[in-house]
Each structure stands twice: as structure tokens, then as C-alpha cells.
Amino acid sequence: MVSIQTIRVHNYGGPEQLTLEQIERPVAREGEVLVRVHAAGVNPVDWKIRQGFLKDFRPMQFPYIPGVDIAGVIEEVGQGVTAFQKGQAVYGQGMGAYTEYAVASVSTIALKPQKLSFDEAATIPVGATTAWQGLFDYGKLEAGQRVLIQGAAGGVGLFAVQFARWKGAHVIGTASRANVDFVRSLGAETVVDYTTTAVEQVVHDVDLVFDGVGGNALPSSVQALKRGGTLVTIAGQPPAELVKERDVHVESFSARVSSELLQTFAQLIDSGEVKVAVATTFPLSEARQAHQLSQSGHGQGRIVLHIAD
Ligand SMILES: NC(=O)c1ccc[n+]([C@@H]2O[C@H](COP(=O)([O-])OP(=O)(O)OC[C@H]3O[C@@H](n4cnc5c(N)ncnc54)[C@H](OP(=O)(O)O)[C@@H]3O)[C@@H](O)[C@H]2O)c1
Structure with missing residues (x-):
């Protein structure tokens, strides 16, 4: 068993519900990849879910790992995955993002824009x-x-x-x-x-x-x-x-991340037509501070958790 660091939420509530824990590293199943997460984007929806504001139409199973936006490197591919391979730098939607290793469906990731750092790429998906x-x-x-x-x-x-x-x-x-x-x-x-x-x-x-x-x-x-x-x-x-x-x-509407759109964004970014902005970075251990800042509702660009160099 390989243990990893992750943020988990056990109950609805304030930022104090974000706790840093050791859990077993997840495994990629069919149609999925396991990503070594280097950076995770912090979206306002992350704290709205944590607070319980969306529980009537998006109830959470506790404990859960918050976050959606990830950028990192593929560690392993699940059964039947041919579109991606171990070692590729990718970005997209993880099933929980505030963690060292996240599972992602191949339908919601794409190759990371070459020009960008992982922190920058994590600002994009949602x-x-x-x-x-x-x-x-x-x-x-x-x-x-x-x-x-x-x-x-x-x-x-x-x-x-x-x-x-x-x-x-x-x-x-x-x-x-x-x-x-x-x-x-x-x-x-x-x-x-x-x-x-x-x-x-x-x-x-x-x-x-x-x-x-x-x-x-x-x-x-x-x-x-x-x-x-x-x-x-x-x-x-x-x-x-x-x-x-x-x-x-x-x-x-609710946004739906797809590989096709992520590929389009990567082209627009690598050709210099679109730029990104990291607002502030925090280490994984400071996810609470990241949520407090996001809850202020002001700022320039996306807040990012910098998880690995
Ligand atoms: N439906 C969906 O699928 C979906 C997807 C993503 C996000 N959302 C929602 O969309 C909202 C924005 O998300 P975000 O990720 O862009 O949030 P964000 O990164 O936190 O940005 C909020 C921005 O709003 C600006 N702002 C605050 N009050 C303003 C006002 N009265 N007039 C003009 N600008 C104002 C702030 O600029 P200043 O610092 O200049 O005030 C800040 O740049 C959130 O409520 C989020 O939950 C919905």
C-alpha cells in the first residue's frame, strides 16, 4: 500500500472542515488514468459544496476529496486506455483534486499546454x-x-x-x-x-x-x-x-469539461492567443486559507494549490 497526502471533508461546514490526511493511493479503473497531481485549481464551487450550499441537488458522500481542476503527470493508465500513457503531462478534471494522486476519466483530460507550468494549467479547466x-x-x-x-x-x-x-x-x-x-x-x-x-x-x-x-x-x-x-x-x-x-x-447551465475543449484551449494558449492568470498559490496544507481567500469573491485569476514541483 502506498499512502498519499490529501485534503478530505467529513461534514458540511466552514474551511475548518478541510483536513490534511494520509490515505491509500487510488487506482485507475477502466477508462481512467491515475495522475500525480502537481497543481489543483480552487474554484468557488469547491467552497459552496463544502459549506453545504448545493447539497439539495448535489449531495456529497463523506468523506470526499474537494476540487475538480488538476494538472500533473500520468502515473498509470487503467484497463483499455490507449489515448494516454504513463509520463505524459496532462490537465483537466479530476475526481477530487486537492490530493497528491487523483483519478481522472480519459474523457475529461488532455495534454497540458506546452507553454504553461502545472500551476498555470490548473487554472484552466472549469x-x-x-x-x-x-x-x-x-x-x-x-x-x-x-x-x-x-x-x-x-x-x-x-x-x-x-x-x-x-x-x-x-x-x-x-x-x-x-x-x-x-x-x-x-x-x-x-x-x-x-x-x-x-x-x-x-x-x-x-x-x-x-x-x-x-x-x-x-x-x-x-x-x-x-x-x-x-x-x-x-x-x-x-x-x-x-x-x-x-x-x-x-x-x-453547469459547465461540462471535455477532452475536446481542453485540446482547443491548449492550442489557443500555445499559439499565444489566450493567456492565463494565477491569483495566488498555497501549499496543499493551506487549503483552508485558499478557501478563505476564494470566499472573499474578489481577485485576479484563479487561486491554485501547488502540490508538487
Ligand atoms: N454554472 C457554472 O458552471 C459555473 C462554473 C464556474 C463558476 N461558476 C460561478 O461563477 C462565479 C464566478 O466564478 P469565478 O471562478 O470566476 O470566481 P472568482 O475567480 O472568485 O472571481 C470572482 C470575480 O468577480 C469579481 N467581482 C466581484 N464582485 C463584482 C461585481 N459586483 N462586479 C463585477 N465583478 C465583480 C471579482 O473582481 P474584483 O476583485 O475586481 O471585485 C473577481 O475577479 C462563482 O459564483 C462560481 O461559483 C459557475
Whole structure:
């Protein structure tokens, strides 16, 4: 038996529920690989699950290993796996990510972008997938359209800004003052500092809004749309009356990571068309601090657990 270090959660609750433990190293089954995890992304959904906010429609079996986003090296392949081999550097969705060794389905990993470190690659899977599917599958964004990205500096928003620009759309982003230059550097033509300016006062008649903020931002998202425009929201629902009054269309969804999309992202990154941003790194033993920071709801890029060099 090989024992490994991992973070586990035994009950719903605060960050103190994240405990560093020794467990037996998992084994890759048919259609899976075992990945030596070098880095794990910390997504807001990780603390929402831990807190029990999603337990009605996504109940957890305890104990569980938190996290989804991984980057690392294949340690072993399960039965029937031909697409990958031991020693390859990969990234994608792990079945639990805050751990030294994670099992992943071959359908949710791809070769790591060559230009990136493991820490950088771990910022991509959920964030980029959510941005891509929201803009293109649900938002039907086309070249020449005007799109507002709310939460443009975040782990999802930074990809949404870049993908929308890559598509040829005109991009307006929202961020706090500290992140305005960063969002502009991603390709947004206009950046609204939401801390000093009411977004709905300065943004009108856009074709699409991608809302990665939720709460109080949602009414401004609806008001910024043209009649018949589309709001794609990944963090809550806008007031139904306002939606009706403004005659807009609302889409919400859960992102689904796939090898195909991860390959597309790797190409866009290796060709220099899309960049990534690591907000802060923490060691595995400081997963609690990482969650506390994520819960603040502010920052630039994705928080990462650096697990191995
Ligand atoms: N449905 C799905 O499949 C799905 C997938 C991924 C994420 N999500 C959800 O989407 C949300 C965003 O995720 P994330 O990973 O991007 O989070 P994140 O990395 O924590 O980023 C949050 C960003 O929101 C910005 N922000 C906060 N308040 C704002 C406001 N009023 N106006 C504009 N920007 C504001 C912050 O920028 P400042 O520091 O400048 O304030 C920060 O950059 C979370 O609620 C997450 O759970 C849903």
C-alpha cells in the first residue's frame, strides 16, 4: 500500500472542515488514468459544496476529496486506455483534486499546454470551459456583436473576455479599480469600475451579457441588454419581473469539461492567443486559507494549490 497526502471533508461546514490526511493511493479503473497531481485549481464551487450550499441537488458522500481542476503527470493508465500513457503531462478534471494522486476519466483530460507550468494549467479547466460554453453554446455569440462580461477579472471572466475577443466581438468588462488594467490587457475595449460607476448607467443595448457575479449584478446585467438580448448567468437568477419587462432571454447551465475543449484551449494558449492568470498559490496544507481567500469573491485569476514541483 502506498499512502498519499490529501485534503478530505467529513461534514458540511466552514474551511475548518478541510483536513490534511494520509490515505491509500487510488487506482485507475477502466477508462481512467491515475495522475500525480502537481497543481489543483480552487474554484468557488469547491467552497459552496463544502459549506453545504448545493447539497439539495448535489449531495456529497463523506468523506470526499474537494476540487475538480488538476494538472500533473500520468502515473498509470487503467484497463483499455490507449489515448494516454504513463509520463505524459496532462490537465483537466479530476475526481477530487486537492490530493497528491487523483483519478481522472480519459474523457475529461488532455495534454497540458506546452507553454504553461502545472500551476498555470490548473487554472484552466472549469474556468475556460464555463466561459466557452456560456458564450458560444448558450449565448450564441457571433463576430461583431457587443458583449458585457460581469466579473471579468475572475477565474471564469478572464477567459470569457479573451474568447469573446478571439471570436471578433466587442467586449465590455466589469471589475474593481485594482483589476481594470488587467481586464483591458485581456482585450476588453471598455472596462467599467463597478465600485464607482453603476454599470446600467453606462452600458446599453448589448447583444449578450455573461454574468459571473450574480446577486446585485444581475439586475444591471438585464438592464444593459437590448430588447430580445440574452443573459447567460452562471451565478444565480435575475428578478423575473425585470426579465419580463425588458423582454430578454435568460440562460443558465453547469459547465461540462471535455477532452475536446481542453485540446482547443491548449492550442489557443500555445499559439499565444489566450493567456492565463494565477491569483495566488498555497501549499496543499493551506487549503483552508485558499478557501478563505476564494470566499472573499474578489481577485485576479484563479487561486491554485501547488502540490508538487
Ligand atoms: N454554472 C457554472 O458552471 C459555473 C462554473 C464556474 C463558476 N461558476 C460561478 O461563477 C462565479 C464566478 O466564478 P469565478 O471562478 O470566476 O470566481 P472568482 O475567480 O472568485 O472571481 C470572482 C470575480 O468577480 C469579481 N467581482 C466581484 N464582485 C463584482 C461585481 N459586483 N462586479 C463585477 N465583478 C465583480 C471579482 O473582481 P474584483 O476583485 O475586481 O471585485 C473577481 O475577479 C462563482 O459564483 C462560481 O461559483 C459557475
